[in-house]
Amino acid sequence: MTSHTPPPVAPGLDDGALTVEGLSAPAAAPEGAPRVRLIACGALAREILALIRLNDWTHLDLKCLPAQLHLRPDLIPDAVEAEVRRARALGDFDAVKVIYADCGTGGLLATRCAELGVEMIPGPHCYSFFDGNEIFAARGDAEMTCFYLTDFLVRQFDAFVWRPMGLDRHPELRDMIFGNYTTLVHLAQVEDPELDAKAEEAAARLGLAHERRFTGYGDLAGFLARAG
Structure with a gap:
């Protein structure tokens, strides 16, 4: 791509x-x-x-x-x-x-x-459709412990993840919600270093490893x- x-x-x-x-x-x-x-x-x-x-x-x-x-x-x-x-x-x-x-x-x-x-x-x-539906489906169980963000969700991490899950008010919930996840996967639509940095920050806040995957x-x- x-x-x-x-x-x-x-x-x-x-x-x-x-x-x-x-x-x-x-x-x-x-x-x-x-x-x-x-x-x-x-x-x-x-x-x-x-x-x-x-x-x-x-x-x-x-x-x-x-x-x-x-x-x-x-x-x-x-x-x-x-x-x-x-x-x-x-x-x-x-x-x-x-x-x-x-x-x-x-x-x-x-x-x-x-x-x-x-x-x-x-x-x-x-x-799935950003990654490509066939490709995403083929990953199957291998990515059961991955948490995904698109570019939009990286920009709006606080509004769509952090606050709705109550993590701003109850940080102890983080390990309860994300304890079985291992990796935050940023499915990137565009090349943007600022977004990449925000995704890395989001992964750190959730206590997860960070992976960037360019999908276009x-x-x-x-x-x-x-x-x-």
Whole structure:
């Protein structure tokens, strides 16, 4: 895979806000070209926008739901359905694609997407499709003791790991939660030394070894290339 430098932050894209939504590709699609609405997790906004711009996929229009839905995966199917219905009501799109993996919904999101007749990106979670679903599955039991972070989760480690798990208030929970883990694996989408340093710091805070694995955009790139 080729490396990628971090894309500039898009207007309205603020990881720190944790409510990344309503983002669109900056240019209009060529006249007569199909328009595709992507309904995606806000944790993927930066990577999707980078791929849209890199490949000039101006027929793709991005709508991101709040990234903090990851903390309540039971809410994801209803939130996705509402956006699918909203996109169809607009009448501006020829197709709708869902850029969520299962993400802890226990198959409920896949069932809902099938009922709605929309395609969703395959995979149990974004760690898998960034690594490549076939590659990730092949690792199997060999990585049962690994804890994964994407670039987004490295940036938002405190907001999505440290505080939700109560480690800021009860540090004694660390060994109870992570005692059976051995390694924090940073699945890196871009080459960014600052992110690498943050991932190493996160591993140290959790008492885990650190491993960096460059994945690029994995299966996400292929899924977007086929959207249309």
